[in-house]
Amino acid sequence: MLKRKLRLILWPWHRRIGLMAAFFILMLSITGILLNHSYSLGLSKNHLPLSIAQLFYGIEKTDIISFNFKGDWISQVEGGQLYFGTKEFIECKGYLVGVAKYDQSWLVACNHELLVFTADGELIERIGKQHGLPLPLDNIGYCTQQLCLQSEGISYQLDIDQLTWRHTNSQASAKWSLPGNLPNNLRDTLVSFYIGPGINWERFLLDLHSGRLCGDWGVYLMDFMAILFIILGLSGVLIWFTKK
């Protein structure tokens, strides 16, 4: 009689707890099996897609400014390092504001200096305050096919050979360099240069398994679930014996 009464109390709770725990049992079982075979599956060598890493690990979106010049991309990551495609240049002072081409050389304008590169990406010179360059630079482009700079709303015609700049009024006909949307694959590569290789699948699965993926509350949730599993196990055993 007592056994029957106990079984009647335990059975509905066992079912409820079983339903609550089902998802976590499945998740822990699957992640556990995968982690057991982490080496053979190469989980530590493969990395999460950047979008997932950014979503779960709070990695902030990397600020990239890019300019496309006749198919070539020049970018600046987080206001520092410059890249020609995925090839690393040097750092420039201030944010990248524009790119122009003159003969065989590239002119890269940042807020506080103008960089001149060869077609191969070798630095020819840095032109800045020490040359009397009007700063901060707002943009670079062409005014009636001549190189043009813009600083604090004023346009200057630039002679890079003589290193002179004179005020020009050809604002209306000016074609300023405009930032473009970097292709995703190129963007991901530059971001990976900045934040490193990222998070591997083994780390992700370990954090999912332990609940750390959701911070402290995730760990407490997994502790709570572990207690439920214990209750589930004990209630299952008791129900088995009371049935006999």
Place this chain on the structure above:
Amino acid sequence: MLMFKNKLFTFLLTLSLSIFSQAEVISVEKFHNQAFPESELRWQTLWLNQDLRIKAEKLLGHSFKELRVRYFGQNKRTAWILDEIGKELPITIGVVIENNQIIDVVILEFRESRGGEVAYPFFTKQFNNLNLFINEEDYKLSHDIDGISGATLSVRAVKRVAMLALLFHQQTNFSQSSSQ
């Protein structure tokens, strides 16, 4: 008592020099006018070959990536504006050279919080009439420069730029005309 007054005076003088040294910025035009009075501002270009770049890097003790350097030149005189990091920030230094000798060193802009004393004539005048000694790829100025306590890195930066300007001057046509 007199000694205390002297120390206090020295302290206040150093303090005021440090404070005021950060404020003054000399423009390129002003520097050019000092070096070449009443002449038009016109930049010259020195292209650096591999050999010169290696020499410049050895002299500076760090990489020198630029392929060309701008300067002013007239007759036997050249004037160089070069940036060199003292401790953390670049110091913009102007060096005027004639007949392979320094005739003036000017600090155009000093950005660090300490060591601004290098901008003052009591220090920069030491460079006047000095030239470059090259001894088995070791570069030295023809006379020692007295340091300034608390400004060791800034002093080093100015010395390096002075030597670099002398080295660059030797590569220009203005230097060749001086030897003729």
